[in-house]
Amino acid sequence: xxxxTALETEAAPLERAPAIGRxxxxxxxxxxxLVVFLAPAxxxxxxxxxxxxxxTIFDSLFTIEGSERSYVGLANYRDLLGxxxxxxxxxxxxxxxxxxxxxxxxxGLLLALALYAGIPFSRFFRVAxxxxxxxxxxxxxxxxxWIYNYDWGVVNEGLRAAGLDALTRSWLGDPNTAxxxxxxxxAWKWAGFNMVVCLAAIxxxxxxxxxxxxxxxxxxxxxxxxxxxxxxxxxxLNLYVLAFIGKMKVFDLVWIMTGGGPLWAxxxxxxxxxxxxxxxxxFDLGYPSAIATVWFGVVCAAVIVLNRVFxxxxxxxx
Amino acid sequence: xxADATLPPARGRGGFLAxxxxxxxxxxxYTAYTLGPFLWLATMSVRTTGEISADHYAWPRPFHWxxxxxxxxxSDFATYFWNSTIVVVAAVAAVTLVGAAAAHxxxxxxxxxxxxxxxxxxxxxxxxxxxxxISLYQILVDYGLYNSLLGLTLVYVSLQLPLTVYLLEGxxxxxxxxxxxxxxxxxxxDIEIFRRIVLPIGMPAIATTLILNFIQLWxxxxxxxxxxxxxxxxxxxxxxxxxxxxxxxDIGMIAAGVMISVVPVxxxxxxxxxxxxxxxxxxxVK
Numbered sequence: 001x002x003x004x005t006a007l008e009t010e011a012a013p014l015e016r017a018p019a020i021g022r023x024x025x026x027x028x029x030x031x032x033x034l035v036v037f038l039a040p041a042x043x044x045x046x047x048x049x050x051x052x053x054x055x056t057i058f059d060s061l062f063t064i065e066g067s068e069r070s071y072v073g074l075a076n077y078r079d080l081l082g083x084x085x086x087x088x089x090x091x092x093x094x095x096x097x098x099x100x101x102x103x104x105x106x107x108g109l110l111l112a113l114a115l116y117a118g119i120p121f122s123r124f125f126r127v128a129x130x131x132x133x134x135x136x137x138x139x140x141x142x143x144x145x146w147i148y149n150y151d152w153g154v155v156n157e158g159l160r161a162a163g164l165d166a167l168t169r170s171w172l173g174d175p176n177t178a179x180x181x182x183x184x185x186x187a188w189k190w191a192g193f194n195m196v197v198c199l200a201a202i203x204x205x206x207x208x209x210x211x212x213x214x215x216x217x218x219x220x221x222x223x224x225x226x227x228x229x230x231x232x233x234x235x236x237l238n239l240y241v242l243a244f245i246g247k248m249k250v251f252d253l254v255w256i257m258t259g260g261g262p263l264w265a266x267x268x269x270x271x272x273x274x275x276x277x278x279x280x281x282x283f284d285l286g287y288p289s290a291i292a293t294v295w296f297g298v299v300c301a302a303v304i305v306l307n308r309v310f311x312x313x314x315x316x317x318x
Numbered sequence: 319x320x321a322d323a324t325l326p327p328a329r330g331r332g333g334f335l336a337x338x339x340x341x342x343x344x345x346x347x348y349t350a351y352t353l354g355p356f357l358w359l360a361t362m363s364v365r366t367t368g369e370i371s372a373d374h375y376a377w378p379r380p381f382h383w384x385x386x387x388x389x390x391x392x393s394d395f396a397t398y399f400w401n402s403t404i405v406v407v408a409a410v411a412a413v414t415l416v417g418a419a420a421a422h423x424x425x426x427x428x429x430x431x432x433x434x435x436x437x438x439x440x441x442x443x444x445x446x447x448x449x450x451x452i453s454l455y456q457i458l459v460d461y462g463l464y465n466s467l468l469g470l471t472l473v474y475v476s477l478q479l480p481l482t483v484y485l486l487e488g489x490x491x492x493x494x495x496x497x498x499x500x501x502x503x504x505x506x507x508d509i510e511i512f513r514r515i516v517l518p519i520g521m522p523a524i525a526t527t528l529i530l531n532f533i534q535l536w537x538x539x540x541x542x543x544x545x546x547x548x549x550x551x552x553x554x555x556x557x558x559x560x561x562x563x564x565x566x567x568d569i570g571m572i573a574a575g576v577m578i579s580v581v582p583v584x585x586x587x588x589x590x591x592x593x594x595x596x597x598x599x600x601x602x603v604k
Binding site: 130134256288295 | 342353419447473
C-alpha cells in the first residue's frame with residue numbers, strides 16, 4: 001500500500017491537502033529525492049575515501065616507482081614480515097594504544113569527579129582543563145619540545161631546582177624515555193576530552209542512586225568504587241576504545257617531536273608509512289601501501305574485538 | 319552546590335580540612351599543568367629571542383607587540399593564515415551542506431539500504447589515514463589537484479564527512495515526525511522541507527558540527543604536509559613546522575607564529591565552548 005501512495009505524493013507534491021484516505025506514508029520518498037540528498041555525500045565518499053582505500057590495497061601488490069608499476073604479488077608482504085623496523089613500529093604503537101588510554105581515561109575520570117564534587121569556580125576549571133584538546137598537534141609538539149629541552153626546559157629546570165641534577169636528561173633524545181615522554185604529551189592533550197565526557201555521563205546518572213549512597217553514609221572512596229565506576233562502565237569502555245583508535249593512528253606528534261627517533265624508539269606505524277612513502281628516497285609507493293593495508297586490517301580487527309569483549313559482559317541496567 | 323553538602327558528615331573536622339586542602343592542591347597543580355605551558359608560550363610570543371635566551375621564564379618587559387607584525391608580514395604567517403582560512407572555511411561550508419543533506423535523508427526517509435549506507439559512511443571514522451593517504455596523493459597528482467588548495471579542500475571535505483553525518487543524523491532523527499507530516503499537508507516539497515524545517519530546527523546541531531569541523535581542520539597536519547609542497551600554499555600547521563625547520567633557534571618568532579595559529583581556535587572556544595564540548599561528547603556518551 002505504502003509503495004503506490006508514495007508515488008502519488010511525489011507526482012503531485014504541491015497539491016494542497018490530499019484527501020484523508022490518500023495520505024501517503026511521509027517517511028517514504030521517491031528515488032529522485034533520495035538521490036538529490038544522498039548523491040553528493042556518496043560521490044565524495046566513493047571518490048575520496050572508498051576508491052583510494054581500495055586502490056591502496058590493490059597497489060600493495062605492485063612496486064610503483066613514478067608512473068612505472070610492476071606486479072610483484074605478495075612480495076611486499078613477505079618483505080614486511082622480515083622488516084625489523086616495521087615490527088619495532090608495531091610494538092611501539094601497541095604499547096601506546098593499549099596502555100596509554102588507561103592514563104587518559106583515569107585522569108579524565110578523576111578530573112570529572114573533582115568537578116562533580118562541586119569545587120568552587122568549577123566552570124573556570126572545566127574550561128582550563130579542556131583547553132589542550134583544542135590545540136593542534138603542531139602547537140602541542142612545539143610546546144613540549146621546549147618543556148623537555150635539555151638546557152632550559154621546565155622538566156630539567158625543575159629537577160635542578162630540586163637538587164636532582166642526576167635525573168636531568170635529554171628526554172626526547174634518550175631512547176629509554178622518548179616514548180614515555182611522547183605518551184605523557186599525548187595524555188596532556190586528551191585528558192580534558194575524557195573529562196568532559198565523564199562529566200556528562202556522571203550528570204546523566206540517576207540521582208536517586210547517588211542520593212541513596214549518600215543516605216547510607218557511603219564515603220567518597222566507596223561511592224566511587226561501588227556506585228560511580230560500575231555505572232559509568234559503558235562510557236569508560238567507550239572512551240578507552242576511542243582513545244585506542246586515536247593512538248593507533250598517532251602521527252603528527254611523533255613526526256614533529258622526534259621523527260621516530262632516537263634509534264627507532266618512538267617509531268610508529270604511521271610515521272614509518274610516511275617515511276617509506278614520502279620521506280626516504282626509496283621512491284616506491286607499493287611497499288608503504290602494503291604496510292597501510294596491514295595496519296588497516298589490524299585497526300579494524302582490534303576495534304571489532306574490543307567492542308565484542310566489552311559488549312559481551314552484561315551492561316548495567318538502570 | 320557546595321562541597322560541604324556532598325561530603326559525608328560523619329568525618330571529623332580535621333579530616334575534612336585535610337581532604338579539602340589535598341583536593342585544592344591537586345586542582346591547582348593540574349590547572350598549572352594545563353594552562354602553564356600555554357601562558358609560557360604567550361609570554362614568549364611578546365619577547366624577543368635575545369631576551370628569551372637570557373631567561374626563559376621572565377615576564378615580558380617591555381611587551382614586544384611588534385613580534386606579531388614581524389611574524390605576520392616578514393615571516394609569511396599572513397600567507398599561511400589566509401591559506402588556512404580559505405581551505406577551512408570552504409571545506410567546512412561544503413561538508414556541512416553535503417553532510418546535512420545526507421543526514422536528513424538517512425534520518426527521515428525509510429528506504430532499502432538506509433542503514434547500510436549509514437554504516438558504510440560512519441565506519442570510515444576508524445580508518446587509519448594512511449589507507450587513503452598514499453592513493454589520494456597519486457589521484458590528486460593525476461588530476462592536477464596536487465599542491466593546490468582546491469585539492470586539499472576536497473580531501474578535507476571527505477575527511478570530516480563521516481563525523482558530520484553521524485552527529486547530524488543523530489540530531490535530525492529526534493525532530494518530531496509531526497512537523498514533517500504537517501508540512502506535507504501544507505504542500506511543502508521535499509527540498510522545501512529540508513530548507514525551511516530541518517535546517518532552521520537543526521541549527522544548534524549544525525552550529526556544533528561547524529565549530530567542531532572548523533577546529534579539527536584548522537589543526538590538520540598529515541594530509542596538508544603530504545598534499546602541499548609549495549611554500550605559498552602552506553596552511554598554518556605546516557607553515558609553522560616549516561618555519562621551525564628553518565629557524566630552529568628563533569624561539570620568540572616561533573612562539574608568535576604559534577599564537578597567531580591558536581587565536582582563532584581560542585576565540586571559537588570562548589564564544590562557543592558549550593556547543594563545542596557538546597559536539598565532542600555527543601559521539602562518546604551512549
